Amino acid sequence: MSTFSFHANKAVTTGEGGSASTNDAELAATMRLLVNHGMTPEEPYVHRILGRKFRMTNLVAAVGVGQVQRWDDLVAARLRVSERYRELLPDACSGPACAPWARRSCWLHTIRVPRRTAVVDRLRGAGIDARPIWPALDRQPVLAHVSGNFPVAHAIAGAAMWLPTYGQLRDDKIQYIAEHVTAAVTDVGPGEALSHA
Structure with missing residues (x-):
């Protein structure tokens, strides 16, 4: 299904x-x-x-x-935003893998940052609708009965965040967001380098 x-x-x-x-x-x-x-x-x-x-x-x-019926145009518009973020945030890794038979699409552009809560707060203070990603599934109350060790899920859930990624996002706004991401990451202190998830 x-x-x-x-x-x-x-x-x-x-x-x-x-x-x-x-x-x-x-x-x-x-x-x-x-x-x-x-x-x-x-x-x-x-x-x-x-x-x-x-x-x-x-x-x-x-x-x-x-x-x-507008699928191709809608996907292309979001990919344009995602690719522009990659250009403006040059310390990013190459991005998610894509199978040879598949085409890449983008729902929300995801990055991982050190001290995510502080970075998100800084971006929101600048009028940017940045959001932390969801908690790892085993941290959800409905799945509290799940046992196991999930260090990768916990690391990603604790550091990843979404940037605004709608197809009509203008280039000057993408530039504004990228500048504030870079400044926020620099200002919040030491940690891993910025990377695209």
Whole structure:
């Protein structure tokens, strides 16, 4: 099964929501039940399983279809922003690997910085919507029962942050953000060099 988020900050958006796809007929039937209160069209108001109301409206679907038709342009616009960050932040590493059969895309440009909280605070003080990435999954209360040692996940979750990455971000704004990232990293003190995650 593949899942897709259509949240407002995604390249293809319907404002909120998402979709799932599968080539497994049984799984597809279960998903259809789940999104429609556990009912089938053949037996309305008979709940075969405990479902929810996850149906997408036709209006929202039309917005999504319009976005999908612009896929190449939307992805290219975000890649332009990401590549510009790489140019303006020259101490960055080469970036994420991409399989030979795949094409790179960018949701949010991610960097790792020393003393991330201080860097994020400095950027927000300059009017830049920088955000720390999510905590490692085993640090989420719902997964508190998971045991194990995940040093890489913890290191990334503690140092990585997102920079504004929407397709219409103007070059002068990207320049402004990059300058403030460099200044913030310099000012907060010693640590690892800036790198793109």
